[in-house]
Amino acid sequence: MTEPEAGRRLRQLAKEIAHHNRLYHDQDAPEISDADYDALVRENNELEAAFPHLVRPDSPNAQVGAAPSSALAKVAHARPMLSLENAFSGDDVRDFVRRVRRFLSLAEDEPVALTAEPKIDGLSASLRYENGHLVLAATRGDGTIGEDVTPNVRTIADIPQTLANAPAILEVRGEVYMSKADFAALNARQAEAGAKVFANPRNAAAGSLRQKDPAITAARPLRFLMHGWGEVSEPLGQTQMEAVDRLRALGFPVDERVVRCADVEEALAHYARIEHERADLPFDIDGVVYKLDRLDWQERLGFVGRAPRWAIAHKFPAEKAETTLERIEIQVGRTGKLTPIGRLTPVGVGGVIVSNVTLHNRDEIGRLGLREGDRVRIQRAGDVIPQVVENLTPDEPRPAFVYPDHCPACGSEAVAEEGEVDIRCTGGLVCPAQRLERLKHFVSRGAMDIDGLGEKSIVEFAELGWIEKPSDIFRLSAHRAELLGREGWKEKSVDALLAAIEARKGFDSARLLFGLGIRHVGIVTARDLLKCFGTIDALQAAATGDNGTAELSAVEGVGPVVAEAVHDFFHEAHNREEVAALLDLARPAPFVNQARDTAWSGKTIVFTGSLETMSRDEAKAQAERLGARAAGSVSAKTDLVVAGPGAGSKLKKAEELGVRVVTEAEWANIVAEA
Structure with a gap:
């Protein structure tokens, strides 16, 4: 794959994976299988490894879960609830251990013990205890902000309400799940x-845990298994297994298959035993999680992107079944992308009945030779909707599926941009599917998060001509009297909607920027841009300046593709007019950087020469934990150079520019004092 092809594919993967994250974590309604999702993530990781300079600011590796639902109160996690990297083979797990050794500079004969535990297929939850009392329970959400489900969690018998001899502050994390037998009885x-x-x-x-009414949760047979912890006021032990045993002694349920393994081969043998027992387990699992046993090593390894360096999930192979592809339908998304959806004859796969599958794009249909009426093999690994892995009747006489060259929603021409496989409608704002999808995106939970303004209301208001663009949402109060006269709208519901819209004035500017729907600008990219420019006005001024694209490309994590998209967006007069209207009506607050506040926040640090007490990766991770940026080259913007033995041209340049230079020992003191 060429570099331009890799860049385009990484862009597509970032958007596609973010879409599936929202469906799975936020809506509990996945449309592809675990195996299909894992394949997308693995492809993304392989491309990022091959083209590290193309890693995107909205890379899936920088994301966790999805934005929390607006139906429940939001709560910030004291420590982020991150996700795990995946392994799909024994060699992947061995590579993980080799990476640990390299990062920690361990000798080959240094024992690396792991814990191994079943990966429960449930909903992650964090339980916070203060002075032995349960005071807060929250879902994972986007890893930083979750949903407050405290009243619901109090109804789960497995979860202790009070603790004896516990740390003053203790956050216990685990999975809320439903056993197979209880699930069958509930259905x-x-x-x-x-x-x-x-x-x-x-x-x-x-669905049971995220109810507004705790009485509904109480009527559902929910269970809980502990697998980790967040903030604690005192150490739980020196190893993962010691900490697990202490939490078990405090009354938290721990699965009996959580064990300590002396080395990676012993861990892989335990994986094989669990896989053999999988069908007979009382709950669904989709793999085994390995964690480094030594907690001091976990601390040194830290995190990269959305995941810890000291843990990995070894996934099970997918389950398969055969069925018929009855119809292929085309859906139009907010960016105009025409996505083919396969409607299947319902079939059971691993105890779940599935009837839909995304076929991704025109090329995937062509690769598999799919036609309506074909017999297909599908695979699933924990989700509702599987992937098609094989066409079982490719030679049967049947009309080929003709991919549309015009949009089914508006009739506009549908084309693929040069080098892209996706077919997109060219109708833009004249396309009702795109207009509605753009509006839905603007009010969605990840963007402006306007409670009560759902798809049905957006369609209704658009048909009435009240909203055609996002700024019209902030003018809806002018239609209050008319709205009161419509079926289904009472004074209480109208005032609640208008209050929710009013509450979004002065809201997060990064959310508003993301809500504009600029191609390639996800919420992470929006934050990166505003970290640099502060306000959307300043970003627009930069984008429309003489060196707009170059100035945008210079932003940390923003490449030429994103810069070009932002530049193009702000050079359209109607976009500038809409942004001006939004800024006037919504008045978003300037962006506030949430990075750790230290004297080194926002600084640029360069490491050069040989590091003798730590690996280069560990040193960079330390800088990032201080809120600094670890750069690869020295410039006038560099704030500090850490120079080890053998430092060459970078040290010389630092001296020429008058940049402060410290030794590795001095850097260790900086980290300790920060």
């Missing part, structure tokens, strides 16, 4: 009552 009761039947135990557990 039988739901069907008998004519109520919703759940697709799988994970969805049932997630």
